[in-house]
Amino acid sequence: MGNPDTRWLDDEEMRAWEGFLAAGALLNRRIEQQLKEEAGLSHPQYEILVRLDRAPGGELRMTELADTLLTSKSNLTYQVTQLEKSGLVRRRSCPTDVRGVFAVLTGEGRRRLEAAAPGHVALVRRLLIDVLSREQLTVLADGFGTVSRRLRDPSAD
Amino acid sequence: MGNPDTRWLDDEEMRAWEGFLAAGALLNRRIEQQLKEEAGLSHPQYEILVRLDRAPGGELRMTELADTLLTSKSNLTYQVTQLEKSGLVRRRSCPTDVRGVFAVLTGEGRRRLEAAAPGHVALVRRLLIDVLSREQLTVLADGFGTVSRRLRDPSAD
DNA sequence: AGCGCATGATTCGAATTTGAACAATCGCGT
DNA sequence: ACGCGATTGTTCAAATTCGAATCATGCGCT
Secondary structure (H helix, E strand, O other): OOOOOOOOOOHHHHHHHHHHHHHHHHHHHHHHHHHHHHHOOOHHHHHHHHHHHHOHHHEEEHHHHHHHHOOOHHHHHHHHHHHHHOOOEEEEEOOOOOOOEEEEEOHHHHHHHHHHHHHHHHHHHHHOHHHOOHHHHHHHHHHHHHHHHHHHOHHHO | OOOOOOOOOOHHHHHHHHHHHHHHHHHHHHHHHHHHHHHOOOHHHHHHHHHHHHOHHHEEEHHHHHHHHOOOHHHHHHHHHHHHHOOOEEEEEOOOOOOOEEEEEOHHHHHHHHHHHHHHHHHHHHHOHHHOOHHHHHHHHHHHHHHHHHHHOHHHO
C-alpha cells in the first residue's frame, strides 16, 4: 500500500485548491456561454482562432496547434473540421512534408475573432482580472507560471 | 456595437490569465489520469464521493450535490448512475418529498474513496500546493475565494 | 538503396457532457 | 381546497472529448 500517513491539506491549502477548482469551473461556464451567444463560438474554438491569429501567416501545423492548446490531436482534428465547415479556418497541406497539415485562419475567421475578442476580454476582466489587485495578479502569474512549467517538464514528474 | 476601445490585457494580466488556463488544463489531465489508473475513478466521480463523504449520513440530495459540484443536473444523473453500477453509491428516495432523491455513499464507496484519497492528495500537493510558497497559497486562496464568491452571486453579474 | 523506428494526422467507437423538454410533485396565495 | 408557477429529477438527442488503432510518410543508419 501507499504511505500510511498522508499529509492532508490544511485549511489554507484546501481553500486554495478548492477555490482554484471552483473558479475554473465557474469561469469556464460563463465564458463558454457568453462566447456562444455573442459570437457563436465555443471556448476551444475561440482559443484556436487566437493561436492562429498570433502565428506568423495566420497558420500553424496541427500538432503545434494541439501542443499550444494543450489538447489531444484527435480533438483538434474535430474542432478544426468544425471551424472549416463554418469557413473560419481552412486546411493547407504542408509543401515540405506530405503528412503535414496547416490550419489557416481565413479572412472571415479573423473578422469573427475580432468581433468576439472585445466582449471576451471584457468578461475575463470583469470576472477575474479586475477583481484582483495588481499584487495578487503578479503572484498568480508567477505561481501559475511555475506550476505550468513544471507540468510540461517531464523532470517535474 | 461594443465599446470601440477595448481595454486589452497587458503582459502581466495575460500571463496570469493564460497561466491560469494552462495550469488548469495540465493539472486536470494529470489528475484524471492518475485517478483513473490508481483507483478506477474519473475526477468528477471522485469529487462526488468526496462531497457525499463530507455530508452528514454520507448522503445528499441530487440538486444539492449538483450545486456544490458546479455541474448540471443531467450530468449528475449520469454520473450517479455510473457510480451506482459500480456499487459505490446508491439512490434512496426522499421520505418527505416524493420527487426528491438522495445519493448515498455505500460502504464500498467509502472504501474506494479512502483508497483513492492519499494518492490524489499527494499528487495535488506535488503538482500545485508544494510548488507554491505559503504566501502564494494565501493569495491564491483569497483571490479565488473572492472570484468564486462573485461568480456565484448574481449581483456580481 | 533499404530497414526500422519515430512522426503527423485522421478515423473509429465509446464515454462523457450539454441543454432542452418532460413528467411529477410541491407549496404558496387566495 | 384549489390553481399555478416553481422545483426535482430524469430522459433524450446532439455535440464534444478521449484514446487506441491506423495509415502514410519522414528520417537516421548501415
